[in-house]
Amino acid sequence: MKKGTLTQLFFETMTRYADTLPCAYRAKVGGAWQAITHRDAERRSRQQAIGLRELGIQPGDRVAILSETRVEWALADFACLCAQAVDVPIYPTLTTKQIEYILSDSGAVGVFCSTAEQVAKVVEVKTHLPALKHLVAFESAAARPGVTLLGDLEAKGKAAEHRYPHFKEEALAVSPDALATLIYTSGTTGDPKGVMLSHDNIWSNVQAVLQVLDLGDAEQCLAMLPLSHIFERMVDYTLMQAGVIINYAESFDKVAANLGEVHPTIVVSVPRLYEKVYARVLENALSGSAIKRKIFFWAKRVGEQWANHRLAGVSIPPWLAFRRAIADRLVFAKLRARTGGRIRFFVSGSAPLSVEIAKFFFSADLPIIEGYGLTESSPVLTLNPIDRPKLGTVGPVVPGVQLKIASDGEILAKGPNIMKGYYNKPDETKAVFDADGWFCTGDIGELDGDGYLKITDRKKDLLKTAGGKYIAPQPIENQVKLNKFVANAVVLGDKRKFPIILVVPNYEQLEKWAATRGLTAGSHPQLLALADVKAKLEREVMGQLRELAKYEMPKKVVLIENDFTIESGELTPTLKVKRRAVEAHYKAVIDQAYAEADKMAAAIEG
Structure with missing residues (x-):
């Protein structure tokens, strides 16, 4: 090679x-x-x-x-x-x-x-x-x-x-095998490790992606x-x-x-950007007149029908093409204009992207190509092809890379892009390679019949309840974040009887709603302390999660005043939540929430 x-x-x-x-x-x-x-x-x-x-x-x-x-x-x-x-x-x-x-x-x-x-x-x-x-x-x-x-x-x-x-x-x-860079991981569970990437690790990954x-x-x-x-x-x-x-x-x-x-x-970003754009578009539609709202949601439905046909490779009937043209003129063309007017595609990585958001952008002729990888793989392992994307997946492997799924669901990888190891850490390096030389990604996923990879969650982020049930928190969090009243959310519950969810409100939306109800507060803590506000947010969160299995459903919604930030150590530089840092920061609040939930459960059972 x-x-x-x-x-x-x-x-x-x-x-x-x-x-x-x-x-x-x-x-x-x-x-x-x-x-x-x-x-x-x-x-x-x-x-x-x-x-x-x-x-x-x-x-x-x-x-x-x-x-x-x-x-x-x-x-x-x-x-x-x-x-x-x-x-x-x-x-x-x-x-x-x-x-x-x-x-x-x-x-x-x-x-x-x-x-x-x-x-x-x-x-x-x-x-x-x-x-x-x-x-x-x-x-x-x-x-x-x-x-x-x-x-x-x-x-x-x-x-x-x-x-x-x-x-x-x-x-x-x-030499192609010479060390090019040492990239230190974010270190969410201890001191960061220096990932050793050679010239060829990165160069080979560039050539592979250029073929896609x-x-x-x-x-x-x-x-x-x-x-x-x-x-x-x-x-x-x-x-x-x-x-x-x-x-x-x-x-x-x-x-x-x-x-x-x-x-x-071309724009390359992380899901947080697309979430913000989508939230702003929804907010503009919902704050407009009744006719404006009706037009927007009609256009959104038409766009989804059109997208479903396109993604399935099915020809679009003339009546749908006509409706889509009207929807485009009334709604989607304006979104393209706001993103510069020339975008052919976005690329998303670093964290999972909501299918609902991906489909909305696709409907607007702004496809988001989702891929997957890690620092240790230089980074790209899989990438959706522009002409054959599957929303909800991160695509098939890029040329030269091999993937397989271990018996416990972990994604394993081989290829010229896999790191040389962790700098000065032979034991940690040995721990992430199996006996046959496959790199253990730490992510859980599955390959469909066409070889497209779907990520379930980080292996270390999977929650195992005290009852032995496994819960993948990211899909739950992504669903909740689609609600206009929610800025951020984190599901917790490892080794607990049940999961709970920490929610950071979208204050702009929440304050507008409170004003229509005649509710006043001098600060955000005072606003979140109002019984009507608590009840409203709980209804909104739970309303997003109707399709969850009973054991996956959070039993308590805990409101958090401030959003997570890089500076507080709760977000990585690519805006992924550091679950353990959040859990440590809010330990007292979390413990109190579980104590209250346990009392309520005991009262119900008694």
């Missing part, structure tokens, strides 16, 4: 598109979108790489990147790879203590920092890190003694270029996810090789505005 490297991908791409595309990247600086051409990107990464060599960085040395998603991140990444260093991404949302652990465990000798805030975090712990010699800052405002500015690093590299006449040849000579995705000329992508996560990073490599211009969103909160400015053809 052919192998490749990320330096090969970099130089070939920069050469191939230098004269055919207007730019490689675009980023908003000072309120205006600025382009970085392929020649500029190659030059800057080359000069940074030589600058690193001049600082004394040797092949195999670890260099961290502590930054938000921005074009400088991408250039620094290629600089490290071309210098044959191993880069170590670090989320900028991590605490100083967490950053210190990763820098220490990886033995990083250098670190790129985006801002003065990130530099300050590193400076605070630098005395505890004897291996760390070099700090490079992207922004001039981060200048301080002992810190090299990115512009100065590039100038150093430019001045020394004559001493590296074979720089490109040396960069291209790196339909990427044409003049494509533009809006990028918004953390480059510190392998999902966004591998997507960027893939799009770059295909000649797609990458536009970096200002932030997740500004995605809506950036969509209207960039007019992308």
